[in-house]
Amino acid sequence: MEEGGGGGGASGPAAGPGPAMAAAGGGPLGCLHVLWQRDEPAGKIPARRLRRAARLHRRLGPTGKESHALKRLREAANGNDLDTVQQLLEDGADPCAADDKGRTALHFASCNGNDHIVQLLLDHGADPNQRDGLGNTPLHLAACTNHVPVITTLLRGGARVDALDRAGRTPLHLAKSKLNILQEGLSHSLEAVRLEVKQIIQMLREYLDRLGRHEQKEQLDDLCSKLQMTSTKEQVDEVTDLLASFTSLSLQMQKMEKR
Template identity: 90%
Template sequence: MEGGGGAAAAPDAGPGPGPEPEPEPGTGLALGAVTGAPLGCLHVLWQREEPAGKIPARRLRRAARLHRRLGPTGKESHALKRLREAANSNDLDTVQQLLEDGTDPCAADDKGRTALHFASCNGNDHIVQLLLDHGADPNQRDGLGNTPLHLAACTNHVPVITTLLRGGARVDALDRAGRTPLHLAKSKLNILQEGLSHSLEAVRLEVKQIIQMLREYLERLGRHEQKEQLDDLCSRLQMTSTKEQVDEVTDLLASFTSLSLQMQKMEKR
């Protein structure tokens, strides 16, 4: 996956390691242009000892940032590249070994993409969770402003979306084109409404995945009433037997998503 492009392409195109340059991602990354606490309190907090066991992800990220300022050695640079390649090729064992060896999960390539970006685009929720556990930043942006959540959204990887949201990913993060992951879900609906897919089952599955994706967003935002409306749409989708019926649900979902985007915009004012 380690190739050019931004999250915007995935709605248009739907969605292994190798020699230089690093491997291209799926087509989900192909086209980027489309579519305070008092100081005294902080001092006390810093002096507290962390409980024995797992080190908090925020501490791991802070330590990694300090280390990155010094610049990696040749050996470390090779390990960083291997980590991204392993995440891109779904090599869970190698990812785990490199992380246990102390490889920085937030290190990016020359296009700003981290191992978490690759794993998110590929839909590997096990690697995504592993990276988050070792301090990967769920809101780190690549060169096009895409967070891992943008990439998961435009490739319809619902388990990854759930994992990222629970790991602290922001649903209102903007890419360089000013789009949130919710905008990308709307773009996918636009593609479906154009009728580019001829398989009824494929369209039904796409709509179902977008409903699940939106449900996760709304739960994160605390919009429980809207979440119930999505549940009704999901039930209605399950009862469809013709493309016309699926198209009707898709239209309702598109209207629902547009309303959600408008509400999100109003809340920011």
């Protein structure tokens, strides 16, 4: 994923997978989100207040020196350089500043699965629901590559679980797409498939937990237990089929709730 380059993971699912965002089977994917407030430590400036101040500053436009710092911030986030990200943020760099494709430092860090940088950016006012030029939020990109710790951090930071990408996809659509890829793929080893299925279960568990769907969450826990007892590809495929049925049912429920 290159800052200002032609390709890149944070371009999102609609643009094709980049090296940092290649999902299982190479298929383009993308989506996930939830509104969940967490208590803010005493004496700490609320992230939403920081974001408001940053928006006001951005309307004036950055100076040449500031533009360079903002580009360095995105590059550092993309390069997993925690120290540089921290220094630039402490020097006042705006974490919501985007490149010409609408990608922020949070998009890059989320795509790369660096939960430490993600948390740092959120603490300094990064917007977890900011969209890039293709409509992808940081959570779309984290979900696209199954970065469960980042997904959790973003959800706790206020990312919306019901946010749609430009193709109208939600996290459940994403899970269903990834399962289809796994079921169609023939080159994956047993351990690799088991790990992918486990990650999807974890991702959906976070999603359902934020929505308060505890009964469905228990069903996922049962599937996870069955997955741990598998020893052959056929047994893993059986769990994958059950999980695919589960996500299909959840999608139907979601459509009914929106009517």
